[in-house]
Every structure is written in C-alpha cells, then in structure tokens.
Amino acid sequence: MAAPNIETVVSLSKRRGFVFPSSEIYGGLGSAWDYGPLGVELANNVKRAWWRWLVYERDDIEGVDSSIILNRLVWKYSEHEATFNDPLVDCRKCQGRFRADKLVEEFGAGEGADLASVACPKCGAHDWTEPRPFNMMLETRLGAVAEDDPASLAYLRPETAQGIFINFLNVQTTTRRKLPFGIAQVGKSFRNEVTPGNFILRTREFEQMEMEYFVRPDAEHFQLVDYWVEQYMGWYTGLGLARENLYLYEVPQEKLAHYSRRTVDIMYRYFPERPEAERQFEELMGIAYRTDFDLRQHSNKPEDAEGKRRNPDSTADLSYFDEAAKERFYPHVVEPASGVNRSLLAFMMDAYDERTTDKGEKRVVLKLHPELAPIKVAVLPLAKNKPEIVSMARAVKAELQPSMRTVYDDTGGIGKLYARQDEIGTPFCVTVDHQSLEDEAVTVRDRDTWGQERVKASELGEYLKKRLGIRC
Ligand code: GAP
DSSP states (O other): OOOSSHHHHHHHHHHHTSEEETTGGGTOOTTOEEEOHHHHHHHHHHHHHHHIIIIISSSSEEEOOOOSBOOHHHHHHTTHHHHOEEEEEEBTTTOOEEEHHHHHHHHSOSTTOOGGGOOOTTTOOOOBOOOEEEEOOEEEEOSSOOTTOGGGEEEEOSOSHHHHHTTHHHHHHHHTOOSSEEEEEEEEEEOOOSSOBTTTTBOSEEEEEEEEEEEOTTSOOHHHHHHHHHHHHHHHHHTTOOGGGEEEEEOOGGGSOTTOSEEEEEEEOSOTTSSSGGGSOEEEEEEEEEETHHHHHTOSOOBOTTSOBSOSSOOOOOOEEETTTTEEEOOEEEEEEEEHHHHHHHHHHHHEEEEEOTTSOEEEEEOOOTTTOSOSEEEEESOTTOHHHHHHHHHHHHHHTTTSOEEEOOSSOHHHHHHHHHHHTOSEEEEEOHHHHHHOEEEEEETTTOOEEEEEGGGHHHHHHHHHTOOO
C-alpha cells in the first residue's frame, strides 16, 4: 500500500522527527517547514542519490553551485521580471486571495470550467475580482541603502537554472567539454506563492535539483524530452515509486512557460483520497525543451531585425564553438527540473505501509529504498543491564558507522524498538543477545519481511553492505 493521504505522512513526520511546522512557538509561518534529524538525512540521501546518478555515474554531466542572489539583470533577461506571474484573484466578500488557475483546476466543474462557476473555498461566494498578474519572485535589498533605492533591489532565485546558464561558458571552457553535455545544480529556490499548502508540496522556500542538457541546435529536440522522461521514470521507480502512482502529462501549448517549446510533467499521486483520478495527481517534476532561449537572452551578440543588440547589458557571448565543424552557435537545452521536497514526499508516501502483528497490533512500516533510508542499521542490545552485551553492541555500532548510518538504541523492549525502526524506515536491526557472547554472532532482522538471520559479527559489515547495496 501507499499512504492513504498526505495527512498520514504529516503526522508520521511530526511524530518521529522528519518534518516540523516551522516557527511553531510563534504561531508558525504559513507553509514553512523545518526538517528534523530524520528529515535532513532523508533529504540529503535524495540529493546524494540524484547527484551520484547524474554527475558520477554518467560521463556527460558536471556540477555547479551558484549564488542564490544573482545580479538583477539575470532576471530581466531571463524574462522572469516580466513574465513569472501567477493570476491573482480576490473574493470581494471575504477578501480571500487565490490563484485563479488553481481555483478552476481544483474546484471547477471539469473541463472548460471558468472562474465564475467556482465558489470561494473560504466563504462560498461567487464574487471574484478580475484576475491580475502577481510576480512570484521574492524581493530583497542588498547593502545599507535606502529602502526605496532601486539599485539595491535583488531577488532570491526562483529557479536554480539561471545560475547554470550564466556559467555555461565557465564550465564548458574549464572542463573542455564538447556537446552534448549537461550541468547539474541542487539548491534552494524561492517563490512568493499565492496559495502555498499541502505540507511540503508547495512552499515559498524549497529545494530544486535541476540539470541543463546542452546539445547542437541542428534539429528540434522534442525526442530528447522523451529520453529524459524515461531516464527519470527509471530513477524514481528504481528508488521505490510505484509506476501506477506516476503519470505523464504533456503540457498543452497554451500553458507552456515562456521559455519552453515542449514540457512533459511527471506527476505523482499525492491525493489518492480524491474520487476523480485526474485530480489525484500533482507535478513531481517537469522536463522542458528550453531551446537556445536562455543562452541567447544572456548574450551580448544576438540582434533584432533592425540590427539592435537585444541585451546591451551583458558583457559576454554565450555561444559555443564547435572545433570539428568550425561552427559557432547557441546550443539548445533540455531541462529536467525536479524538487527535493516533492520527491521526498512522494518517496515517503509510496513507502508507507501498515502491517498487523501476531497479536493483532497495527504497525507502520516505512519501506524506503535502502539508499534513501535515513538510518541504515539500528543496533539493539537485548539486555541493557548486562555490561558485556552493551559493550559488544556498542562495538558493533562503532564498526558499522564509518560505512553506513548506524544508531544504537536500548530505550525500550525489543518489540517496541523494532516498531520504532520500522516506522522510520530502517532496513535492518541487529540484536546482540546472551548467545552472542558465546558464538560471536548477532541476529539481523529485515524490516520488510520481519525475517531474522544469524550472522557472524566478523562478517556483519560485508553482509549488510551487500544487502543494502552500498557503493562507495
Ligand atoms: N527551471 C524550471 C523550473 O523551475 P518548475 O516546474 O517551475 O520548473 C521545477 O519547477 C520543480 O521544482 C517542480 O516540478 C517542483 O518539484 C519544484 N517546485 C516548484 N515550485 C515549488 C514550490 N513552490 N514548492 C515546492 N516545490 C516546488
């Protein structure tokens, strides 16, 4: 099974220390969340798995880590200043403020529904203002300058992608890369979302894992989108998401972002409780064909029909010189853009399972892929008042720790300790008992089958590495 709804994961997260509502002691901050001891491990594991898969295991991708605050001109020429808007509407009766497109999507009566037919979710009225554009970039001021000094205005980046485009030549020349190749970046992005919500699905501060894949512009690269869709479907299902909980959505032309010629969204079933199948899914990530839009926009060379430079502010030409063909051009780009938080939520929802013990007690088991599990092994002494057992258990923990995240726990009876580890997704528990002192073996208990196996203490590390699929 998967989690029946997001709420189930919210309460598990709070109960066990994955994710907490942020600033709770001051009444919270709408839709901001803090990651606890297990959440930070899980998020780090998601990012590490992604980075390993793209940057280490492929031969055609480099990584970067650019600034969150970039020169404001980046956002002018990327056209985010002009176009990164959501349509905002107010309810005249209760002054509630919403995103018009989301209202129609969520509460409209099927295909072709319009805003007039939607009742205000807060007060039930049908009295909307005209939709107006609302720019989603979060503003800040740099330096000790007057608040209204326009020169001090800067934005927190709304996507990591631009930090890649402006570094395209830096990366290409320093690594001597030839096309095709990609540049990956993971990091925080910020959007002043009108209606954040649904736990960590839509927040104003979130993390992205983006990759820009640069290719020759000889042809339209619509099929490269399919290639990356397939790669990511493999990545997500390989790490545990069930195929039936994923769905591919070809974004219609009229809904494409300003830079995209084709986008396919991979959607996840975040809302299985909704009766209509089409409303159960929300975007997990998108794969967009951005053409040469961004590299051209940031270049000082491209000229319009009258021969006037379109970007008089840039000092560089981000074109690429193909040595073999002796040609200069702007590469085209296909961009798989995914979210750390949405991925983490999907992995948790899909891993959620319930099982009943012989005594009829319900247990939650989080069947996370071992690569993602926050803790790989829990070492549990069967008698915490027996110093030899405790010392052997501590020695086992110390030996495993350098190669896998291991914890030691003696704060309850064995049934309770197993239940606790099952609920947080620990793939293996290792128990040290009286017998261990004699035969120098321990019991390894499998989270998913609850099956137990006796393993020599001296072979434990290798045994667990194999079962966890740990790679260095
Ligand atoms: N560079 C392209 C880009 O940013 P996007 O579809 O707007 O594309 C990519 O964002 C991914 O970032 C989304 O699929 C989602 O996983 C994540 N994301 C976007 N906005 C988010 C938000 N407000 N909260 C959480 N994740 C978000």
